[in-house]
Amino acid sequence: DGGITQSPKYLFRKEGQNVTLSCEQNLNHDAMYWYRQDPGQGLRLIYYSQIVNDFQKGDIAEGYSVSREKKESFPLTVTSAQKNPTAFYLCASSIWTQETQYFGPGTRLLVL
Amino acid sequence: GIQVEQSPPDLILQEGANSTLRCNFSDSVNNLQWFHQNPWGQLINLFYIPSGTKQNGRLSATTVATERYSLLYISSSQTTDSGVYFCAVSQTLPNQAGTALIFGKGTTLSVSS
Numbered sequence: 001d002g003g004i005t006q007s008p009k010y011l012f013r014k015e016g017q018n019v020t021l022s023c024e025q026n027l028n029h030d031a032m033y034w035y036r037q038d039p040g041q042g043l044r045l046i047y048y049s050q051i052v053n054d055f056q057k058g059d060i061a062e063g064y065s066v067s068r069e070k071k072e073s074f075p076l077t078v079t080s081a082q083k084n085p086t087a088f089y090l091c092a093s094s095i096w097t098q099e100t101q102y103f104g105p106g107t108r109l110l111v112l
Numbered sequence: 113g114i115q116v117e118q119s120p121p122d123l124i125l126q127e128g129a130n131s132t133l134r135c136n137f138s139d140s141v142n143n144l145q146w147f148h149q150n151p152w153g154q155l156i157n158l159f160y161i162p163s164g165t166k167q168n169g170r171l172s173a174t175t176v177a178t179e180r181y182s183l184l185y186i187s188s189s190q191t192t193d194s195g196v197y198f199c200a201v202s203q204t205l206p207n208q209a210g211t212a213l214i215f216g217k218g219t220t221l222s223v224s225s
Contacts, residue, residue: 033212042116042198042215048205056205058212088153099143099202099211103155 003027004104006091011109013078013085021076021107023091030096032074036060037088037106046089049074050096078109086111114139118199118216125189125223133184133219135199143202144175145213146184150195158184158197189223196220 004025013019023032031050035043045058049068063082068074074093078085088108092101115138125131135144146158159166159173161182166173170189175182186193200213 040217042200042217043213044215045212048212090153090155100145100157100160101213102157103147106153108153 004091004093004102006089006104006107008107009105011107012112013109014112016080018077018079019109021078021089021091021109023074023076023104024072025074025091025093025104026072027093027102028071029093029102030071031094032068033092033094033101034058034064034066034074034076035090035092037090043090046076085109114141114201114203114214116199116201116214116216118197118219120219121217122220123222125221127189127191127223127225129189129223130185130187131189131221133186133197133199133221135182135184135216137180137182137199137201139180140177141201142204143211144182145200146173146182147198147200148193148195149198149218155198186221189221191223191225194221194223 007022033048034046037043044060047066049055065077090106091104094101117136119134143162148156161173161175163175163177170187172185196218198218200215202211203214
């Protein structure tokens with residue numbers, strides 16, 4: 001089955017710790033995106049990548065980092081510089097020439 | 113940037129009722145999508161509808177691009193329709209890097225039996 005997977009489903013972070021959220025897709029999509037969702041809010045763009053080895057900051061990139069070494073994978077690292085990381089994180093992908101985005105199941109990040 | 117506003121913020125229905133959700137946007141857009149987020153957080157694409165009307169079963173959507181709004185109709189609602197409905201419009205990214213979605217805050221629908 002083609003789709004987008006995210007892991008883990010739940011993640012706990014201690015103060016000062018970096019954590020990495022995984023996003024993998026087997027849809028052969030060129031573009032991948034990371035969004036953050038806070039309670040009662042819509043999604044906001046953190047980072048996006050159009051092709052391998054290239055990525056760009058979105059609206060709220062501070063305190064986050066990404067890599068795109070493979071077409072299928074776009075991991076997001078939440079660094080200790082992100083002071084309010086508790087949120088629901090969603091990964092998405094799309095064909096570059098089309099605008100419809102498909103979303104993974106999400107990762108809930110909580111701070112201990 | 114483009115602003116996306118959805119109304120109403122919350123909606124409570126009895127099973128079998130019909131409803132209309134509205135999405136207003138502040139500027140011309142090339143694309144508009146409706147999503148349903150289920151109670152587990154999964155976002156499901158409902159419609160890609162930059163203009164015109166589309167129907168899929170009990171759901172239909174209409175976008176009037178010239179007047180900058182879109183409507184999502186749910187007929188004969190069921191408990192499984194519960195969740196949050198988001199409207200999102202496309203924003204062209206810098207350096208022709210494609211598009212990203214600008215989301216409204218959503219309408220939370222609760223359908224009771």
